[in-house]
Amino acid sequence: MSALIAVDIGGTTMRAASYPTNSLNPIKINKIHRVNSSKPVFQYLLELIQSVWVDSQEVLGLSIASPGPLDPETGFIFNAPNLPGWVDFPLGEKLRDTISVPLFFGNDANLAAFGEWKYGAGVGHSNLIYLTISTGIGGGVICNGNLLTGHKGLAAELGHIIIQPDGPLCSCGKRGHLEAIASGPAIVSYANDQIKNGQPSSLAQIIYFSAVDVANAARNGDELAIKSIERAGETIGLALASFVHIFNPSIIILGGGVTMSGNLLFDPLLQKFRSEIMEPIYSKDLEIVPAKLGDDSGLLGALAFARNQLKIN
Numbered sequence: 684m685s686a687l688i689a690v691d692i693g694g695t696t697m698r699a700a701s702y703p704t705n706s707l708n709p710i711k712i713n714k715i716h717r718v719n720s721s722k723p724v725f726q727y728l729l730e731l732i733q734s735v736w737v738d739s740q741e742v743l744g745l746s747i748a749s750p751g752p753l754d755p756e757t758g759f760i761f762n763a764p765n766l767p768g769w770v771d772f773p774l775g776e777k778l779r780d781t782i783s784v785p786l787f788f789g790n791d792a793n794l795a796a797f798g799e800w801k802y803g804a805g806v807g808h809s810n811l812i813y814l815t816i817s818t819g820i821g822g823g824v825i826c827n828g829n830l831l832t833g834h835k836g837l838a839a840e841l842g843h844i845i846i847q848p849d850g851p852l853c854s855c856g857k858r859g860h861l862e863a864i865a866s867g868p869a870i871v872s873y874a875n876d877q878i879k880n881g882q883p884s885s886l887a888q889i890i891y892f893s894a895v896d897v898a899n900a901a902r903n904g905d906e907l908a909i910k911s912i913e914r915a916g917e918t919i920g921l922a923l924a925s926f927v928h929i930f931n932p933s934i935i936i937l938g939g940g941v942t943m944s945g946n947l948l949f950d951p952l953l954q955k956f957r958s959e960i961m962e963p964i965y966s967k968d969l970e971i972v973p974a975k976l977g978d979d980s981g982l983l984g985a986l987a988f989a990r991n992q993l994k995i996n
């Protein structure tokens with residue numbers, strides 16, 4: 684018997700699991716909530732990997748889904764803003780010092796797209812766009828049956844498409860990106876600005892409200908909350924119109940916490956999308972569906988990716 688280890692490095696939660704080579708049922712699974720401590724992120728990661736390692740079986744590979752632009756060949760992280768110290772961080776090199784099995788690396792959203800393609804909502808499709816909308820907006824593209832990676836493995840940063848050149852500041856430091864207008868924090872920030880400008884809203888009673896609070900207020904009929912989510916939905920719809928013109932997918936899979944707003948988000952999204960595509964043929968037979976793998980998308984994506992690299996089906 685042999686096994687594969689998959690790891691999903693999130694901003695606050697890291698997940699890891701060991702899997703048999705022929706099953707999606709983990710042998711061991713664990714997660715760590717990183718708290719604000721002096722312990723380096725890399726130390727958390729090593730301990731987590733250790734906790735799911737299976738000594739009784741040959742481990743064929745370790746596959747890591749990591750945030751931030753990264754070099755999938757070497758595992759070099761260019762910048763992961765939510766992980767302290769992970770700027771120009773040689774993750775692959777450091778892991779190779781302690782772990783001797785083959786290592787595989789991928790951007791978390793790219794691998795989540797890969798996972799949805801192999802095991803989730805995208806099974807059977809050859810051209811797929813995956814977008815995860817939460818604290819940030821990540822993307823992944825399957826193009827003609829292959830994960831689109833680009834020249835340096837940096838492709839498919841769909842959340843950083845420019846929507847409004849002089850728009851709000853994005854987490855990446857540039858302005859007006861999709862993420863800066865339609866992510867969870869962007870929805871909160873827009874609602875906050877409107878309240879400061881004198882717009883009445885039930886949200887004004889909450890000192891620090893979240894995107895979940897905005898969604899709840901919208902469900903209770905709060906006009907500003909509804910407008911804030913509508914604005915995000917319309918912006919995502921606008922971006923999706925551009926994406927289908929570029930990639931011509933047969934399915935768009937939407938995941939992440941912001942999609943929990945349901946029709947409040949999806950109705951304006953679909954309306955805007957339909958009004959912006961240049962020919963109706965782009966939306967013919969196009970499915971727009973929620974993601975299926977939920978919190979496991981990173982893990983299962985990393986697993987699927989390793990199996991693919993090792994030619995295990």
Ligand SMILES: [Zn+2]
Pocket residue numbers: 842843853854855856857860862
């Ligand atoms: Zn950006």
